[in-house]
Amino acid sequence: GNSVTQMEGPVTLSEEAFLTINCTYTATGYPSLFWYVQYPGEGLQLLLKATKADDKGSNKGFEATYRKETTSFHLEKGSVQVSDSAVYFCALTSSNDYKLSFGAGTTVTVRA
């Protein structure tokens, strides 16, 4: 079946630091890859997605590239802000399993 492994947290950074959250996956069929974010007190929101190999998803300064050869979808942001403090989830679906399979989530705290 499908599974996602993402970097354990928590991660604490200073404002303007570089953020990377590693995510690797195993999947049957052809996967689509997602990053969801959960801000404090709010529901899950889609941050970005990529549906085929070598696609780059981007939003709000975050980027992730779908790497089929390394089965990875690492999330990066060049300069974080306090408002980026949240829990980040890597997830996937595949062509023969439409449900989202999530990683355990990574808690990111950005200090001013």
Place this chain on the structure above:
Amino acid sequence: EAGVAQSPRYKIIEKRQSVAFWCNPISGHATLYWYQQILGQGPKLLIQFQNNGVVDDSQLPKDRFSAERLKGVDSTLKIQPAKLEDSAVYLCASSLGASGGNTDTQYFGPGTRLTVL
């Protein structure tokens, strides 16, 4: 555009009691999902509906959990009787595609936080 609505936002019950959660998906979304998110873990699918039919309920504990989606719009998830290990956030999500294709984005509601004492 209104998002996915869920109620209640919080519920506290004692073990062996019953509880029900309600979800109203985004208008026009054919596919509806219920996920369970235990503290410190990622969400796990309980059941998926396409219109008013069940697509996947393989991970639903059917001895105590039930769900329905009448008329292909709103949905309710029920637990009867509740156990301590059911304490979690229950998330409802919806997506546009009639077939729930794997490239579709799933949009999540705010969730219902259930505490079983």
